[in-house]
Amino acid sequence: xxxxxxxxxxxxSFSGLLAVDDVSIDIEAGEVRGLIGSNGAGKxxxxxxxxxxxxxxxxxxxxxxxxITRMPAGKRARLGMGLVPQVTSLFExxxxxxxxxxGGLPKEPHATLSLDRAEVDRVVELIDLHDSxxxxxxxxxxxxQRWLEIGMVLLSRPRLLLLDEPTSGMTMAESRKTxxxxxxxxASEAVQSMIVVEHxxxxxRLVSDRVTVMHRGAVLAAGTIDKVKANPEVQASYLxxxx
Amino acid sequence: MxxxxxxxxxxxxxxxxxxxxxxxxxxxxxxxxxxxxxxxGGMFTFGHAAFFGGGGYLVGMLTTRGGWFxxxxxxxxxVAAVAGATLLALxxxxxxxxxxxxxxxxxxxxxxxxxxxxAERLANAGGSVSGGQNGILLNSRxxxxxxxxxxxxxxFYVVAALILIVSYVSLQRFIASRSGLILRGxxxxxxxxxxxxxxxxxxxxxxxxxxxxxxxxxGAIYYTQFGIVAPGSVGVSLSxxxxxxxxxxxxxxxxxxxxxxxxxxxxxxxxxxxxxxxIWLVVVGVILVVVILVLPAxxxxxxxxxR
Numbered sequence: 092x093x094x095x096x097x098x099x100x101x102x103x104s105f106s107g108l109l110a111v112d113d114v115s116i117d118i119e120a121g122e123v124r125g126l127i128g129s130n131g132a133g134k135x136x137x138x139x140x141x142x143x144x145x146x147x148x149x150x151x152x153x154x155x156x157x158x159i160t161r162m163p164a165g166k167r168a169r170l171g172m173g174l175v176p177q178v179t180s181l182f183e184x185x186x187x188x189x190x191x192x193x194g195g196l197p198k199e200p201h202a203t204l205s206l207d208r209a210e211v212d213r214v215v216e217l218i219d220l221h222d223s224x225x226x227x228x229x230x231x232x233x234x235x236q237r238w239l240e241i242g243m244v245l246l247s248r249p250r251l252l253l254l255d256e257p258t259s260g261m262t263m264a265e266s267r268k269t270x271x272x273x274x275x276x277x278a279s280e281a282v283q284s285m286i287v288v289e290h291x292x293x294x295x296r297l298v299s300d301r302v303t304v305m306h307r308g309a310v311l312a313a314g315t316i317d318k319v320k321a322n323p324e325v326q327a328s329y330l331x332x333x334x
Numbered sequence: 335m336x337x338x339x340x341x342x343x344x345x346x347x348x349x350x351x352x353x354x355x356x357x358x359x360x361x362x363x364x365x366x367x368x369x370x371x372x373x374x375g376g377m378f379t380f381g382h383a384a385f386f387g388g389g390g391y392l393v394g395m396l397t398t399r400g401g402w403f404x405x406x407x408x409x410x411x412x413v414a415a416v417a418g419a420t421l422l423a424l425x426x427x428x429x430x431x432x433x434x435x436x437x438x439x440x441x442x443x444x445x446x447x448x449x450x451x452x453a454e455r456l457a458n459a460g461g462s463v464s465g466g467q468n469g470i471l472l473n474s475r476x477x478x479x480x481x482x483x484x485x486x487x488x489x490f491y492v493v494a495a496l497i498l499i500v501s502y503v504s505l506q507r508f509i510a511s512r513s514g515l516i517l518r519g520x521x522x523x524x525x526x527x528x529x530x531x532x533x534x535x536x537x538x539x540x541x542x543x544x545x546x547x548x549x550x551x552x553g554a555i556y557y558t559q560f561g562i563v564a565p566g567s568v569g570v571s572l573s574x575x576x577x578x579x580x581x582x583x584x585x586x587x588x589x590x591x592x593x594x595x596x597x598x599x600x601x602x603x604x605x606x607x608x609x610x611x612x613i614w615l616v617v618v619g620v621i622l623v624v625v626i627l628v629l630p631a632x633x634x635x636x637x638x639x640x641r
Binding site for chain 1: 529
């Protein structure tokens with residue numbers, strides 16, 4: 092398998108506090124990787140380093156054959172990375188359809204602003220917002236806003252989709268629907284690879300079979316969910332707290 | 335609005351009034367140029383009179399000053415003024431929107447305010463080039479010499495109305511286009527537009543240049559017809575006044591700023607010479623405060639609130 096993303100020895104600190112400590116991670120084409128860990132473990136910081144919202148103090152990141160370590164986030168997006176951030180970030184005064192169009196339009200500076208309408212129709216069905224497509228995004232429920240955000244990023248046809256706590260603030264029913272949406276994406280190969288940051292390990296089990304556990308900024312364990320759950324260190328530092 | 339524009343010259347014999355409305359239409363073009371960047375792009379500008387008045391100044395200098403290749407014919411000066419304003423807007427926007435220190439919000443507003451202050455000071459201190467405190471008397475006349483005069487009365491009204499209609503329809507089409515949607519996305523959530531991969535700086539630069547050139551074009555025609563351009567035309571007070579027109583009508587509605595730029599100057603003009611000679615500024619101020627308190631989105635913003 093070829094690695095879509097390869098991050099090596101990433102380190103990032105804030106005022107002397109190590110948030111990400113010598114982390115290396117490879118994401119293969121077609122892989123959905125779960126990233127779990129307690130609060131402050133460094134999961135979201137790692138995602139921000141990968142997407143370019145933060146620069147690492149040390150280490151390298153390669154994506155689709157390019158060294159993107161110092162590349163701004165917008166350029167990474169144009170290379171095929173998509174981010175669904177932890178805090179919902181939509182165009183609230185624009186309609187659902189306009190949000191999706193903004194997700195799907197070509198981003199290259201000199202590109203013709205063409206768009207495949209059938210693709211927008213397909214995604215609006217996929218995220219189950221067909222009846223709301225002309226409603227302003229700010230009027231949707233929290234769960235619907237999260238799905239719209241996923242749909243928006245999907246329309247940019249990312250090779251690697253980064254999801255930062257996609258079910259945060261969702262009801263159980265909405266979380267299950269989100270898991271089903273992500274499984275659908277995997278099955279339809281709409282997205283090549285995904286990294287899903289989550290607290291909810293049962294949600295991760297539904298969408299991914301490989302996880303990386305982070306603790307105090309470092310990788311504590313990696314492997315299948317069952318293997319990781321059986322790891323005594325993981326049990327002591329993370330799973331024990333969930334019980 | 336369109337029917338009112340058509341009806342006014344038909345129902346009024348007052349040539350001065352009709353001509354005055356022609357001037358308001360050009361102010362309305364200035365207002366929609368501000369609405370484009372502030373109402374639709376979220377770039378709050380405190381110095382756009384530098385472009386509106388700058389258009390008048392450039393035409394004035396190119397058509398009335400001597401030396402080298404000057405003076406040049408009005409129509410050539412008009413093209414040069416718009417080109418000059420566009421270049422100035424591009425240069426300015428390159429510095430304020432590009433790079434990691436790209437400005438937005440209050441920081442951008444402060445820079446535009448500084449531009450207006452500098453422009454006014456330059457106009458005052460420009461000696462024989464800018465005419466100093468007296469400004470420049472523009473001697474060009476709109477129209478084709480010996481064929482048709484469009485500088486006064488109904489002729490000017492029609493020219494100004496056509497400029498407003500063409501500018502309005504063009505901006506409306508731009509805003510409804512996909513480029514316009516990206517601009518509205520910047521206003522709504524600039525960080526998200528950036529994270530999606532759009533070149534935010536490029537979109538802002540182009541929009542700012544478009545707005546600056548439109549303001550300069552309207553200003554060049556306005557001051558040519560008015561006959562004089564003075565330092566106040568490029569300064570802070572006119573830059574603030576246009577914001578009031580936009581706020582009153584409703585920013586981000588296009589039609590609102592047009593209404594604001596016609597209503598408020600008309601009201602100001604009418605009140606300042608009636609029985610309210612001594613208190614007209616207070617009356618206008620009270621109307622503005624009431625409208626902004628009751629309808630913070632402006633008149634047309636309120637009318638379009640659920641659309």
